[in-house]
Amino acid sequence: MSESKMNQFMFFVRRLLLVSVIITLFGIGLAVFKNTLLSFLVNDLFCPTFWPNTITDEGTARFKNLILSLCGAMMTTWGILLFGIINNAFKKRELWAWNTVFLSTCAWFTIDEFFSVYYHVWLNAIGNVPLLIMLIVPLVMTRKFVVKGGVSHA
């Protein structure tokens, strides 16, 4: 592969690495800082979709905190695995790595977007679109570079 094509490939790999770091950090934020740093996002924008007035009972508040923390934790683990795949196998242009990132992106967007629209969680539905673009554009642009078995020195 010529140097210019290699530079182009690495440009998009760096974008994907950045996205995986963003996913990881947002996951940590959701798990740990949902009632502090990210309170405006969670409590002021997200929660009114389900509870137009404030949450009154303690059980619901505890459940909300628990389940959002679990979602944050799962999102963090997604970011970690994504980073690992992109920083290693994807860099070596292995086809399975591209397929895995593409498949997980499709699973995330189709399910999350469908249920966000279905339950009128517009914040989530709109917020998913930039993340999708950030993932799918580098994936499309790097598809022609990946090969079965990869290359030894990327």
Add this chain to the structure above:
Amino acid sequence: MHNIGCKLLMINGFLLMLLGFYAVFFNNTPFFYIINWLMDPLFWGNEPLSKGTVNFKIFTWDLLGMFHIIWGVNLFFIVKYGLMTKKEVWAWRCIVIQVVTWLFVIAYFTLSIGQNTYYPVTIFFAALFIIPLIMTKDVLKKRETGNNP
């Protein structure tokens, strides 16, 4: 030993996908009764839930299910190609970092809920990952050639 550990991890990945599909597509059906039966009394006792809370429960179970599917897909392919076929050090380390992070959070929330009955469940799920990871740690003997996560 290495291949058995890899196959166990791949089965875990496959089960995570199934668990994810179950949570996404069956969380508002009678098939999800057992989960609601276990979880609801911890938060609401016998009180009826508001419509907003019910919708929130359905939506967040969908999200959690989706994350399980993604985790299963990633785990399955990293193990199949990275760990089993190429015996890459990064693949093993990546799974360890991810599992340790997940276990740390799960353990924290199990403790925060304060239900002793959930400890064996957490330990069982921990063992499902830790045992195969120990069985596959021979990849660390291989000289490291690539980058690491």
